[in-house]
Amino acid sequence: MKIVSWNVNGIRAIYKKDFTVWFKDETADIVCVQETKAGETQFPKDIKEIGGYNFYCSSAEKKGYSGVAVWSKIKPDFVNAGIENKVLGNEGRILRLDFKDFILFNVYFPNGGASRERLKYKMEFYDYLIKYLKQFKNKTVVMCGDYNTAHFSIDLARPKENEKVSGFMPEEREKLDNLVSSGFIDTFRYFNKEPDNYGGIINCCEDQRDTKAGRIRKQV
DNA sequence: CGTAATACG
Numbered sequence: 553m554k555i556v557s558w559n560v561n562g563i564r565a566i567y568k569k570d571f572t573v574w575f576k577d578e579t580a581d582i583v584c585v586q587e588t589k590a591g592e593t594q595f596p597k598d599i600k601e602i603g604g605y606n607f608y609c610s611s612a613e614k615k616g617y618s619g620v621a622v623w624s625k626i627k628p629d630f631v632n633a634g635i636e637n638k639v640l641g642n643e644g645r646i647l648r649l650d651f652k653d654f655i656l657f658n659v660y661f662p663n664g665g666a667s668r669e670r671l672k673y674k675m676e677f678y679d680y681l682i683k684y685l686k687q688f689k690n691k692t693v694v695m696c697g698d699y700n701t702a703h704f705s706i707d708l709a710r711p712k713e714n715e716k717v718s719g720f721m722p723e724e725r726e727k728l729d730n731l732v733s734s735g736f737i738d739t740f741r742y743f744n745k746e747p748d749n750y751g752g753i754i755n756c757c758e759d760q761r762d763t764k765a766g767r768i769r770k771q772v
Numbered sequence: 773c774g775t776a777a778t779a780c781g
Contacts, residue, residue, distance in 0.1 A: 562775045589776060616776045663781055700781095 556580040557658070557696035563588040563621065567596050575602055581625045584658035586698045588619035588644075595621070608633065612644040619644040620658050620697070626651060639680045640673070646681070655688055657681075659697035664718035671718055674700065678727040685734065695736065703728040703738065706747055 556578065560566045563585065575583070583605075588595070591611045600607045602623055609621035610633035630650035634642065649656040661678065664671035685693060701724045702708035714720040732738070740751060 559781095561781080565775055587775090587781080589780095614779090617780075666780070 553582070554580045555582045555584065555656075555694065555696060557584045557586075557698075559586045559660075559698045561587050561589070563590050563595060563599060563619075567599055572598050572602065575623075582656065583623045584647075584656075584696050585621050586619075586658070586660035588621050589616045590619060591615065608647055608649065610634065610644040610647050613642045617643070618660060620647050620660050622647050622649060622656070622658050624649060624656075628656075635684060636677070636680065640677055645677070654692035654694055657685075657693065657695040657697070659695060659699075661698060661700045663700050664721075664724065671721075674718070675723065675727070678724075678730075682727065682730055682734070689734070693736075695731075699728070701725060701728055703741075706745070707741075707750065709748075 560571075563571070588609065588611070590609075592609055595609065605623035605625055606627050607621065607623055608628075608631050610619065612618040628649040628651055630648075632648040633644075633646075635648060636643070636646045643662070645660045645662070647656075647658045649658075659681065662670060662674040664674035685695075700719060702711075702714075702720045703725055705711035708714060708720055711720060715722070718724065728738075744752075
């Protein structure tokens with residue numbers, strides 16, 4: 553199975569830049585995107601109706617902000633697009649898709665850099681999701697997305713200069729420690745332990761390619 | 773500076 557994760561920074565922008573052309577040659581079973589910046593009705597029809605895939609999205613109440621979407625070849629047994637609402641309001645940051653053999657989460661974790669309030673929100677978001685995930689401890693969970701946190705020094709440029717900057721603060725990194733303690737594996741670092749490599753293609757099968765392509769900063 | 777609405781990353 554191949555799962556792709558991509559922070560697109562505007563689904564309508566990448567649509568203009570031939571997203572559907574890229575998708576046509578993409579062999580992924582599941583494609584997850586973050587920062588769609590569009591309500592469900594704002595997604596181009598071509599994007600919602602890509603051949604052979606089921607489409608799901610979660611959008612923020614605030615127009616043109618945040619949002620995640622998933623395309624899946626396999627139809628999930630269950631989809632939830634609002635699990636963060638109770639505690640955190642609706643910023644369209646989490647999509648849960650349940651399949652027979654595993655549960656997929658596509659998550660756009662908040663950026664905490666704008667203010668103390670947003671850092672607090674980010675920490676609460678992590679806490680809420682980590683707690684929510686505990687119910688699946690006897691199941692297979694794949695959580696991809698934009699974590700907005702670098703776990704270790706190797707995971708960002710200039711770690712020393714960024715120790716007090718949101719994205720690499722000790723208390724943020726601790727949340728990723730918690731995820732690892734509860735059994736999650738950083739799949740990129742599992743296969744690629746090279747410095748100056750922040751993302752790209754991971755192939756977990758016999759053809760284990762490493763690549764410097766992508767360079768998706770802070771994306772785990 | 774890019775995206776999409778005038779804020780956010």
